[in-house]
Amino acid sequence: MFRPLAPAVLAEHATDYFQLHRAGEHVYPFMLATSAVEPSKRHVIPAVVHVDGSARVQTVPRATNPLFWSLIEAYRRRTGLPVVLNTSFNEADEPIVCSPQDAVRTFTACGLDALVIGHYMARKITQA
Numbered sequence: 001m002f003r004p005l006a007p008a009v010l011a012e013h014a015t016d017y018f019q020l021h022r023a024g025e026h027v028y029p030f031m032l033a034t035s036a037v038e039p040s041k042r043h044v045i046p047a048v049v050h051v052d053g054s055a056r057v058q059t060v061p062r063a064t065n066p067l068f069w070s071l072i073e074a075y076r077r078r079t080g081l082p083v084v085l086n087t088s089f090n091e092a093d094e095p096i097v098c099s100p101q102d103a104v105r106t107f108t109a110c111g112l113d114a115l116v117i118g119h120y121m122a123r124k125i126t127q128a
Contacts, residue, residue: 006031006086007048011061013082017041018057028059
């Protein structure tokens with residue numbers, strides 16, 4: 001029932017969506033801290049906003065995470081939104097995915113539509 005969904009945001013757009021305050025920096029490379037979501041943006045990214053208006057944000061700088069940054073940037077170019085939904089990758093009662101083999105096994109067993117690992121993307125084919 002409870003799944004900790006979190007936003008991954010391009011670092012250069014982070015303060016547009018989140019009230020980040022960490023010694024003048026806006027770097028949150030892991031989903032370890034919560035931040036208030038800008039009130040004007042809460043309706044834009046409701047899946048990641050907690051009941052108290054916060055989110056467990058991950059900033060994605062191009063310099064330190066170029067593949068993930070490129071994926072989010074491609075999404076931003078298509079939608080105008082520099083934020084994607086992120087969460088720990090595991091099914092209920094399963095450990096967190098730690099290898100590509102774990103990722104493929106979990107992907108085939110769950111309701112996800114696509115899986116990206118490095119430069120590769122797999123999509124499920126749905127039967128009509």
